[in-house]
Amino acid sequence: MDDNPPKFDQDQYTECILENSPQDQFVLHTRVTDLDLGGFVGTIRIIPETVPFSISHDGIIRVKSSVDLDRETTASFSFQVEAQENPPSSSKATADVTITLLDENDNSPQFTTSSYEGKVFSNQTVGMQVVKVEAADLDEGPNGEISYSIEFGNERGHFEINENNGDITLINQIDLVDNTILEFALYVTAKDGGAITRSTAAIVNIKAPGESHPQFLRDTYQGQVEEDQEDADILKVLTV
Numbered sequence: 276m277d278d279n280p281p282k283f284d285q286d287q288y289t290e291c292i293l294e295n296s297p298q299d300q301f302v303l304h305t306r307v308t309d310l311d312l313g314g315f316v317g318t319i320r321i322i323p324e325t326v327p328f329s330i331s332h333d334g335i336i337r338v339k340s341s342v343d344l345d346r347e348t349t350a351s352f353s354f355q356v357e358a359q360e361n362p363p364s365s366s367k368a369t370a371d372v373t374i375t376l377l378d379e380n381d382n383s384p385q386f387t388t389s390s391y392e393g394k395v396f397s398n399q400t401v402g403m404q405v406v407k408v409e410a411a412d413l414d415e416g417p418n419g420e421i422s423y424s425i426e427f428g429n430e431r432g433h434f435e436i437n438e439n440n441g442d443i444t445l446i447n448q449i450d451l452v453d454n455t456i457l458e459f460a461l462y463v464t465a466k467d468g469g470a471i472t473r474s475t476a477a478i479v480n481i482k483a484p485g486e487s488h489p490q491f492l493r494d495t496y497q498g499q500v501e502e503d504q505e506d507a508d509i510l511k512v513l514t515v
């Protein structure tokens with residue numbers, strides 16, 4: 276006689292798995308008992324069906340959809356499992372399941388823009404901030420911790436970057452040249468702290484205009500400005 280309801284061996288199941296775990300990966304095993312002769316005979320399902328997990332007739336929960344296991348989108352899933360006895364019985368049991376996703380380093384740092392600009396004028400002082408770069412990383416813990424560095428473009432050693440906050444400061448004064456804009460292109464990277472690190476690059480253009488002398492221009496290049504390319508460059512300097 277079927278007079279005992281089915282029962283899960285736990286009211287609540289919790290498990291942690293890596294995000295991006297592959298389809299069909301084992302997650303956990305629920306067990307249904309029934310004191311009646313023959314044990315539990317019926318069907319087990321997940322409610323709601325939309326979660327990216329499946330359950331087999333023997334109570335094993337597996338990954339159904341790997342792409343939906345993105346910790347940056349959904350960090351944990353809560354759902355129910357239901358064991359329903361075959362008709363004519365209407366007895367059923369339910370239990371709660373919570374699956375938490377552990378972080379993988381699957382995002383690279385992203386700069387707020389792909390290129391930055393800074394300027395150094397004649398009032399330059401050692402230690403002054405020239406420009407600040409900033410990147411963000413969606414991952415968790417070390418996987419999302421960013422350190423900044425100048426990879427190249429700083430051969431003359433004028434600049435230094437704070438690896439923690441992206442501040443680029445002047446550490447050696449620039450010898451400015453009158454009527455000329457000196458340009459420095461720094462290739463900067465933001466690197467995360469994952470076991471296998473990911474990094475992204477950005478360009479930092481720093482311009483250092485020297486003093487401009489309109490009087491000098493008038494005396495020397497009078498009447499030729501529009502015809503001479505070199506003079507046009509100097510005119511640009513003056514309008515910066």
Ligand SMILES: [Ca+2]
Pocket residue numbers: 277278279280281309310311360366
């Ligand atoms: Ca039963």
Ligand SMILES: [Ca+2]
Pocket residue numbers: 294344345346347381
């Ligand atoms: Ca992810």
Ligand SMILES: [Ca+2]
Pocket residue numbers: 294346347378379380381382413414415
């Ligand atoms: Ca991640």
Ligand SMILES: [Ca+2]
Pocket residue numbers: 380381382383384412413414418419467469473
């Ligand atoms: Ca990362």
